[in-house]
Amino acid sequence: xxxxxxxxxxxxxxxxxxxxxxxxxxxxxxxxxxxxxxxxxxxxxxxxxxxxxxxxxxxxxxxxxxxxxxxxxxxxxxxxxxxxxxxxxxxxxxxxxxxxxxxxxxxxxxxxxxxxxxxxxxxxxxxxxxxxxxxxxxxxxxxxxxxxxxxxxxxxxxxxxxxxxxxxxxxxxxxxxxxxxxxxxxxxxxxxxxxxxxxxxxxxxxxxxxxxxxxxxxxxxxxxxxxxxxxxxxxxxxxxxxxxxxxxxxxxxxxxxxxxxxxxxxxxxxxxxxxxxxxxxxxxxxxxx
Numbered sequence: 001x002x003x004x005x006x007x008x009x010x011x012x013x014x015x016x017x018x019x020x021x022x023x024x025x026x027x028x029x030x031x032x033x034x035x036x037x038x039x040x041x042x043x044x045x046x047x048x049x050x051x052x053x054x055x056x057x058x059x060x061x062x063x064x065x066x067x068x069x070x071x072x073x074x075x076x077x078x079x080x081x082x083x084x085x086x087x088x089x090x091x092x093x094x095x096x097x098x099x100x101x102x103x104x105x106x107x108x109x110x111x112x113x114x115x116x117x118x119x120x121x122x123x124x125x126x127x128x129x130x131x132x133x134x135x136x137x138x139x140x141x142x143x144x145x146x147x148x149x150x151x152x153x154x155x156x157x158x159x160x161x162x163x164x165x166x167x168x169x170x171x172x173x174x175x176x177x178x179x180x181x182x183x184x185x186x187x188x189x190x191x192x193x194x195x196x197x198x199x200x201x202x203x204x205x206x207x208x209x210x211x212x213x214x215x216x217x218x219x220x221x222x223x224x225x226x227x228x229x230x231x232x233x234x235x236x237x238x239x240x241x242x243x244x245x246x247x248x249x250x251x252x253x254x255x256x257x258x259x260x261x262x263x264x265x266x267x268x269x270x271x272x273x274x275x276x277x278x279x280x281x282x283x284x285x286x287x288x289x
Contacts, residue, residue, distance in 0.1 A: 017045035024052040061087075065095045075102035083117045086124075145191060152188030153271045155181070163265070172261035172268070175204070177253045179221055185256060186222065198259045202230040205252025208237055214251040222254075 013034060020030045027042060036042045064085050071081050081092050105113070143151070159181070161173035174185050189199065201224055205214050211232055219226060258264060 014045050017042075018049055021046050021049040021052075026052065061091070064091075068092055068095045069099065072096040072099045072102070077102060077105075077113070080113055080117065083120060148188060148191055150275065152185065152191070153268060153275060155185060155188070156268055157272045160268075163269075170262040170265040172258035172265050174256045175253050177251070179217075179251075182218075182221060182254055182256065189256075189258070192264070194258055194264065196224070198261075199224065200228055200230060200257045200259060202255040202257070203232040203252050204255060205232060205234065206237065206250075207234040209250055209252060210248075213248075217251050218254045222256075 013036075016034060017030050017036075020033060025033070027046065030046065031037070031042050034045075036045065064087055068081050068085060068087070068091075071084065076084070078089060078092050078096075081087075081096070082089050085092075156172075156174060159174060159176055161169070161171055161175075163170055174182075176182055176185070186199075199222075201218065201222060203211070203214050203218055205211055211234070215229065215232065219229065
């Protein structure tokens with residue numbers, strides 16, 4: 001503190017410092033204006049006077065802090081605020097610990113809050129999932145004919161009918177429930193110039209499903225005439241089985257068969273082993289000698 005004989009001078013200096021502070025000057029500006037070189041003295045002169053808003057650095061979390069305090073006043077718990085704002089527990093505690101604790105909730109209220117929190121978590125996961133899928137989709141771009149050719153060979157060898165050593169059925173039959181897989185396979189047949197007249201289709205579906213709707217869906221997707229569809233194959237209901245493939249989106253599986261396809265099957269088999277050998281050769285070339 002200043003000495004007694006300097007008290008009057010100190011008070012005058014403080015009045016000037018406070019007035020300048022309230023005008024919006026920074027500590028540096030007040031120091032230069034009043035010619036005060038002692039930082040301790042300067043701190044005492046402006047003590048209790050908040051700095052002007054323009055001197056404060058913007059804080060990216062200011063809005064989150066304000067929102068956290070608002071939610072706390074509404075009776076939200078730390079858990080809910082943390083989940084809602086996507087911040088850490090320590091940040092929530094720092095921002096709202098001076099506010100009164102909310103009253104204890106009933107079990108039903110707590111359960112409802114937990115449910116909303118879980119739904120929020122699922123929504124955030126879904127947003128992240130969609131962002132990842134969109135970014136991955138953009139990475140593919142346009143598919144060339146050769147890329148479609150190789151994709152189709154691998155797709156058929158994974159999902160299509162294959163001859164066995166004990167049963168040399170050299171037929172081209174592809175079965176799938178995914179409409180996009182069916183469209184890709186048909187595009188592959190178009191690339192191979194397999195005539196549409198040689199393609200036959202058959203819907204395989206549970207007997208309790210909407211057969212007529214499924215038939216119409218697959219006919220629309222393939223663009224094939226009704227006479228190119230065989231009689232549907234119905235799967236009988238097993239009362240001991242709990243089916244999950246129900247609802248409007250369930251349309252069964254579609255079988256695509258290429259008539260007189262033995263020659264095509266042999267080529268597919270050869271293409272597949274050509275891919276295998278090509279990958280093996282590339283791997284061996286990369287191995288150090």
